[in-house]
Amino acid sequence: MTIHEDAVERYFAAWNATTPEDLAKAVASAFTEDGTYTDPLGEAKGHDAVVAAIAGAHQQFPGFAFELTGTPDAHHNLVRFTWDLVSTADGSAPAAGFDVITLADDGRITSVAGFLDRLPGA
Numbered sequence: 532m533t534i535h536e537d538a539v540e541r542y543f544a545a546w547n548a549t550t551p552e553d554l555a556k557a558v559a560s561a562f563t564e565d566g567t568y569t570d571p572l573g574e575a576k577g578h579d580a581v582v583a584a585i586a587g588a589h590q591q592f593p594g595f596a597f598e599l600t601g602t603p604d605a606h607h608n609l610v611r612f613t614w615d616l617v618s619t620a621d622g623s624a625p626a627a628g629f630d631v632i633t634l635a636d637d638g639r640i641t642s643v644a645g646f647l648d649r650l651p652g653a
Contacts, residue, residue, distance in 0.1 A: 534638045535605035539612055542632065542640060546585055546597040558582050562640045570628075570645030592626070594619050600627070608634040613648075625651040 532540070538561070545557035558581050562568075568575045568584055575584040595616050603612035609631060616626035627649040633642045 533605070534634065535603060535610045538632060538634050538638050538640060539599065539603050539610060542630075542643075543597055543599060543614075545581075546588070548585070551582075551586070554582055554585060558585070560639075563635050563637075566640050566642065568643045568645065570643075571647055592616060608636075610634070625649070 541561040548554035
């Protein structure tokens with residue numbers, strides 16, 4: 532597994548963590564201490580803020596999981612990939628987007644720029 536693939540795997544583990552303890556551990560594993568997450572709906576900086584952003588998504592979309600679609604594209608310390616937000620009950624995918632992550636030398640994420648391609652009701 533490359534550093535890029537590992538980073539994407541840890542990123543999805545954070546987004547799909549199901550308990551507060553697992554979420555905190557996954558974010559610490561995936562992000563640097565001052566890592567940032569930015570998308571059209573908000574910004575977060577640092578582990579606590581990223582945990583809160585992910586927990587907010589779980590509250591808004593209970594019973595959904597983020598799934599990688601396609602193959603990540605990477606060079607240097609950058610990775611871009613697409614994802615769907617998929618219902619674990621019926622397989623529907625009301626949201627989709629793509630993210631670009633920047634990696635630190637240790638392979639953890641220093642920043643995420645998220646783009647939303649599809650949103651419910653949009």
